[in-house]
Amino acid sequence: MEKEFKNAGKNIKTLQINKGLTQAELAKKLGICGSGLSKKLNSKNPHWSFSEALELSRVFGISMEQIFLTKLLPFGNETKRTSNTY
Numbered sequence: 179m180e181k182e183f184k185n186a187g188k189n190i191k192t193l194q195i196n197k198g199l200t201q202a203e204l205a206k207k208l209g210i211c212g213s214g215l216s217k218k219l220n221s222k223n224p225h226w227s228f229s230e231a232l233e234l235s236r237v238f239g240i241s242m243e244q245i246f247l248t249k250l251l252p253f254g255n256e257t258k259r260t261s262n263t264y
Contacts, residue, residue: 186226187219189250193238196252208233 194204205215208230218224226234226246235242244250 183224183226183246184222185249186224186246187221189245189248190219190234192250192252193234193240193245197238199237204237207237 190204194201199207201215201219202212205212208215210218210230218226231242231246234245238245
């Protein structure tokens with residue numbers, strides 16, 4: 179399962195930038211501290227709770243599957259996903 183989430187940190191960082199959110203703002207929306215979010219984003223094996231994943235989906239307006247199971251590519255002010263799932 180770890181391999182499947184290997185792009186989550188990069189995806190979330192890309193979405194955060196495209197949405198114009200700071201890391202502190204995103205952490206607040208998720209109900210976690212900034213350092214906790216930083217650790218999750220930079221970890222090779224992050225542990226996201228279901229409620230955090232659901233909130234990420236709500237904040238970014240895309241499915242949890244897109245955030246955690248695909249590789250998103252930045253495209254202007256939008257984010258596109260590749261057709262490959264991992």
